[in-house]
Amino acid sequence: MPARSSRLVSIVTGVAALLATSLSAQAGTIRLGMTTWVGYGPLFLARDLGYFKDAGLDVELKTIEESSIYMAAIASGELDGMASTVDEIMKWRRPDFCFKSVVALDDSHGGDGVLATSDTKTFADIKGKDVALNEGSVSEFWFNLLLTKNGMKAEDVNIVNMTADDAAAAFIGGRVPVAVTWEPHLTEVRKSGKGQVLVDSSTTPGAIVDTVSLTCSFIEKHPDEVKAFVGAYYKAIDYLVANPDKAYAIMAKGVGGYLADPKDFADAAKGVNFYDKARNKEFFGTPTSGQLFDLIALANKVWIAKGAMKSPVEYKDLVDASFIGAP
Structure with missing residues (x-):
């Protein structure tokens, strides 16, 4: 199997033409691509409860079931980032395609x-x-x-x-x-x-972890928006803990697809651990130690051996932990 990083240029070239009319995000707007997954439910919860809006944000959540398509959309400027697993995004990270994880969403614990x-x-x-x-x-x-x-x-x-x-x-x-x-x-x-x-x-606890990653240029230009986004996400997690049944109904409607039924969403949610602020701080650790550091090292080992990556990705290249303490 060829390295995914070597496929990026051809994919972006092919898709960019379809996205040629895209505009860069306006201040206060964050556009994310993602697949259909129960762990992304709190993003829709924060949107539909108005938490993002209250924080001065217009967050657009776009379901795109193929990672190569949303990655191409990010590279072309159609999207500002993605929700995806740590191992998945590592295969795309290059010096000329810069994005970093700013908050962890969930881990698969039976999902x-x-x-x-x-x-x-x-x-x-x-x-x-x-x-x-x-x-x-x-x-x-x-x-x-x-x-x-x-x-x-x-x-x-x-x-x-x-x-x-x-x-x-x-x-x-x-x-x-x-x-x-x-x-x-x-x-x-x-x-x-x-x-x-x-x-x-x-x-295999901690092996499959989803994060939200944003382009390095977006993070540099809009740090206040990123901080507000993380804070609103944490607020949604607090609501989920306090009101699970109501939250499942809202998230099921938002995520849709095969998770559109609140009962199906609730069943699927049993297989994930949603990450609050405390769990994020624990997971992100430091650039030289901790669960995220270890997961990156493990993914480097697997993907390089498989030929999906040519060289390792370091913590500092993939992570911006400065926002996880957002109020």
Whole structure:
């Protein structure tokens, strides 16, 4: 698989023409791209409860299911940043494509999983089998951690490249014996009895973490807006803790898609840990130690070995921790 960083120029060239009429963000406007994921719910909560507006912000949340598309939109100036996993954004970071994580949103604590047929007894039993997953995504990153944890290599299985949703559908339809996917597909399989969740992300705490990252130029030009954004996000987390049922209904409507039903959203939310201010301070650590530092080191190791990155990305290149203490 070619390095994703080498694909950026061609992707941006192709998409930039479609975005040629885009304008740079006005003061007070923050435009983010993201996939459909339960962990991004508090962003919609902050928007729909008026917390961003109260902070003087107009936050535009755009659902774009393919990371290459929202990355191209960021590079062209159509978006100011993205919500995505740490491992995912690392593959795109280059000296001439600068963005940094300013706040952590959640970690997957059971929200991602490996589906397998009912006769699969241990993880080692998938050796030699077809495994459906989205190559180059967090699914591949996480699956490689599981392989290493179980003394296996990618060559021990046959990877079938497809999106996480398609992988789940292929598994449920009996077309593949193993699939790497996420909620609500894990719950669907558990309820239907069509196979099992062989392992989920609760066994690898802190490995799949979502952050909001903004371009370095935006951070430099609009530090007050970034601080206000983080503070409004924290306010939404406080509301979620105090009013979970009401929050789930608002977030389900905002996120939409397969999470549009509040009950489905609530079920999916069981598989994530939402990050408040205290958790952000703990997670961000320092440029030389801590959970985020360790996660970056781990992702460097996995992606460089896979050929998805040519050189390591350092904490200082990917993180701006100056906003996590926002009131």
